[in-house]
Amino acid sequence: MMTIAAVLQSARQQIPHNEARMLLKAVLQTTDVWLLTHDDAVLNYEQHQAFLTNVERRNAGEPIAYLLGHREFYGREFSVSPAVLIPRPETEMLVDIAKASVGAGRTPSSCVLDLGTGSGCIAISVALECESARVTAVDASVDALKIAINNAAQLNADVEFIHSDWFSALENRRFHIIVSNPPYIANGDSHLAQGDLRFEPPQALSCGDDGLAALRKIVGTAPNYLHSNGVLAVEHGYDQADAVRKLFVDAGFHRIMQQRDLAGIVRLTCGHCPAVITTAPNATVK
Template identity: 35%
Template sequence: MSKLWTIGSLLQWTQEYFAQKGVDTPRLDAEILLAHVLQKERIYLYAHYDQPMNPPELAAYREMVKKRAGRLSVAHILGTKAFMGLDFRVTTDVLVPRPETEMLVETMLDAAKSQPPASILDIGTGSGAIILSLLHYLPETAGTGVDISPQALAVARQNGEALGLADRVTWVESDVCAALPEQRFDWIVSNPPYLTRDDMERLQPEVRYDPPQALFGGDDGLDAYRRIAEQSQAFLRPGGCCAVEIGVGQTEDVVRIFTNTGAYRHKKTVTDYGGIERVILFIRKEQM
């Protein structure tokens, strides 16, 4: 990059380079990284194609390009990820929030129109994206996020503080519900690890930077659902909602796991914009 580079020529070169490296969205990623270096919105790039880059900007951009070509995700490079219109800090200690998980949050926000919760439990909270998004959009609600990883909880706590929600959320280090103090919640939500052993062997390079314990759900991908279905009953009030994200083709198995406990009835399954069944909503039975 010793020649005179403009924004336009640099974007074109990076797009071609990323494409050669197998990056799925080469142009988009090039624009996001360059906009970050310049501290501008992406729209700025289109209006300033002929603007020359200075050496410090080129040096900073070059380092990011190297990382992305090595298949580190854009979110990990920048240390942030947008989710539900909010910005969350992410590290390799937490699962990067995925667009499909927004369906879980949207499902619960829709449920809140008729049954607003006072308290929410998020099992396997990671970065805190799910619980903090719900608290942000439901200002009368408080919540608890649990995770087995203290490193993940540290990230979640930072996100809660950055979003001004620290006084409405409690973080608990716990393997599912094992270390939770005795209490009842109106809602329980979870995006548990649901990849099978075969899935883990076929991961995209970017996903390999996510913590394995946030991805791997056992040989059949269902281990976490079995534990959540069994342990969550004591923490959800009768009539309360429990919603979980699921992987492709897991609907029938997950419904069976929860309903076989005798504590839950299946209310509905929600399909994402790609036509994939993504969220299952259960109701805690009044009587067992």
């Protein structure tokens, strides 16, 4: 039988101290303060084995968020599993853009669409931050949608979830704001074999030979699903800013704006949709 102090000391040989504390806190279902004030408490056999297993898995590279089962995003805890991408801090910029666009809108309730929702972190944050927004979220992965639906229930967020290959199940609906953090790493990119990415779902990470296949589809198709002057905002890779700006220009978007993340990398592109041209049923188009 070992004390808290002894197991933490021993784990330090394999993983950083702060991570060992997080893993032990999760196994004991306790708080930082309790751990600090009870370092002579003794772990039972099951607790010790569960902790050792997680230390081994962390030492082998498994992301701490998957071992803990949650990750913080926009001030809230989201459950995560290997079925979903671990929410990243830079993605919070998409929530900021959606909030600003909902606030700027002239309609009483803005319809917001999140494409490729994963854990639901963007859609749920927008729904909770913007009371007047009506939020829809789609994903092609049923397993991801189960996590997102559970997160929405836990956080008491009203989001409509739809199983869809991008826009395909949305029929003729239109939205005021579309946000997306799609897969944008090129197939075979060496980063996929490094760090947390080794454990995250491939369909959440990579897309096409240049990583732009999903972005091409989303930017090119979004005008058919946006109201006039609606906003599209997408996250993209560190080296894709120019290519994505061109996709926006080619699709007719105007007032295109790009934003840097905290590391100074241009990570986000957004723009306003061209006017929607509606044709009267009997009109002839020349």
